[in-house]
Amino acid sequence: MAEEKDAFYVVRKGDVVGIYKSFSDIQSLFASSVSSDSLSIYKGYSLPQETEEYLISQGLKGAPYSISAASVNEDLFGRLHACPYQDPYSAGRTLGVSSLSRKQGAIQLDTSKLAGSSSFPTNSQTHHALGGSQAELSTCFSCTLHFDGASKGNPGPAGAGAILRDESKVYRLREGVGIQTNNVAEYRSLILGLKHALKKGYKHIVVQGDSLLVCNQIQGLWKIKNPNMASLCTEAKELKNRFLSFKISHVLREYNSEADAQANLAVNLKAGQVQEDCQLL
Known part of the structure; x- marks a missing residue:
């Protein structure tokens, strides 16, 4: 597995996808008091060069990125892990994301309630769906x-x-x-x-x-x-x-x-x- 220094995080909120280079960067971004859209977080390693070039071609430079989910295809980020996260405003309570579902041997985003449908496939033998309540943004x-x-x-x-x-x-x-x-x-x-x-x-x-x-x-x-x-x-x-x-x-x-x-x-x-x-x- 690639070293942690090469890790990146893909966050989907509604029809927007954000790419972050540090887990600490996303600790305060969980959900929203002004939107009911689901939040999903994934972890990957070694962001492909062609992905970097594609993001730059969309007018996005450096990290963090953000891009419309409609512009994301299934293999853009490579293999991604469904990622649990901590609500920074609760006492160590781990919160999951309920927007993942297991389908045809892969973990996919449940896009039935999201605009700009797209999914991020993962390996079903090493990844799992997370259930739980939605965190509230500070x-x-x-x-x-x-x-x-x-x-x-x-x-x-x-x-x-x-x-x-x-x-x-x-x-x-x-x-x-x-x-x-x-x-x-x-x-x-x-x-x-x-x-x-x-x-x-x-x-x-x-x-x-x-x-x-x-x-x-x-x-x-x-x-x-x-x-x-x-x-x-x-x-x-x-x-x-x-x-x-x-x-x-x-x-x-x-x-x-x-x-x-x-x-x-x-x-x-x-x-x-x-x-x-x-x-x-």
């Missing part, structure tokens, strides 16, 4: 994001605003986006918030905004005809896929007033200028 790694854009003239001087919040603090974000339409400003505000959430280490995010266009295009419910919108949507989706869980929904404007206030302040900023305020709750 709220330190979960957040909510409200986003909004403003344009004085549509097109005209525009700004992006976002409110990023967890249980202990709230970030108020503003970015000047130059002369743009309101739709561009809306996308830029979502991108601003997602980038900041990833920078702060959040792995699970619930997003709300009053732009029906952005919310529906991100979910693939509406077609995108404008090339500029398509580029912005692609950028936002790439950021979305780096979270272990992501949910987005449309809200009425009156429930998005905090983000709207930041967007209107951002109109006065230079294009690309970002401001951030942080308040402890």
